[in-house]
Amino acid sequence: MAKKKKGDGPRAVAVNRKARHNYFITDTVEAGIMLTGPEVKSLRLGSASIGEAFASDRDGDLFLMNAHIPPYGPATAFQADSPLRPRKLLLHKKQLANYVGHKNRTGITVVPLSIYFNDRGIAKVELGIAKGKKMHDKRATEKDRDWNRDKARLMRDKG
Numbered sequence: 001m002a003k004k005k006k007g008d009g010p011r012a013v014a015v016n017r018k019a020r021h022n023y024f025i026t027d028t029v030e031a032g033i034m035l036t037g038p039e040v041k042s043l044r045l046g047s048a049s050i051g052e053a054f055a056s057d058r059d060g061d062l063f064l065m066n067a068h069i070p071p072y073g074p075a076t077a078f079q080a081d082s083p084l085r086p087r088k089l090l091l092h093k094k095q096l097a098n099y100v101g102h103k104n105r106t107g108i109t110v111v112p113l114s115i116y117f118n119d120r121g122i123a124k125v126e127l128g129i130a131k132g133k134k135m136h137d138k139r140a141t142e143k144d145r146d147w148n149r150d151k152a153r154l155m156r157d158k159g
Contacts, residue, residue, distance in 0.1 A: 045072070055099070064087045
């Protein structure tokens with residue numbers, strides 16, 4: 001295995017691009033995820049989808065639901081679970097209480113923003129506390145983004 005450079009940083013495996021479009025993200029946190037060996041190998045190949053995923057609480061723990069991690073080809077004999085199975089998220093007790101408390105409020109959901117490998121090679125999930133956007137909020141966000149892009153272009157050309 002080739003040595004990593006110091007500035008490599010985390011390598012994103014799956015990114016939920018629609019999360020920032022459909023939700024206001026108020027807070028983010030990094031959480032560990034419980035995976036089996038073949039699931040980690042499949043993630044290392046870069047094949048995962050979290051577009052429809054969300055976090056749900058069961059028995060005081062937070063689980064990642066609806067995240068699709070496809071089976072790893074060479075390890076088919078060891079994979080009995082579904083690619084959409086719930087996966088336990090690993091958080092500190094205070095973080096867990098905070099996120100479960102936010103989840104119980106109306107209109108608040110916990111969505112995964114990305115799955116990546118940190119510098120030590122451990123799979124992590126970036127979770128965000130999200131509140132749904134209405135159509136007019138989405139239009140306003142797009143309008144602000146376009147104006148900021150045009151403003152930067154004007155400043156670059158003039159200055």
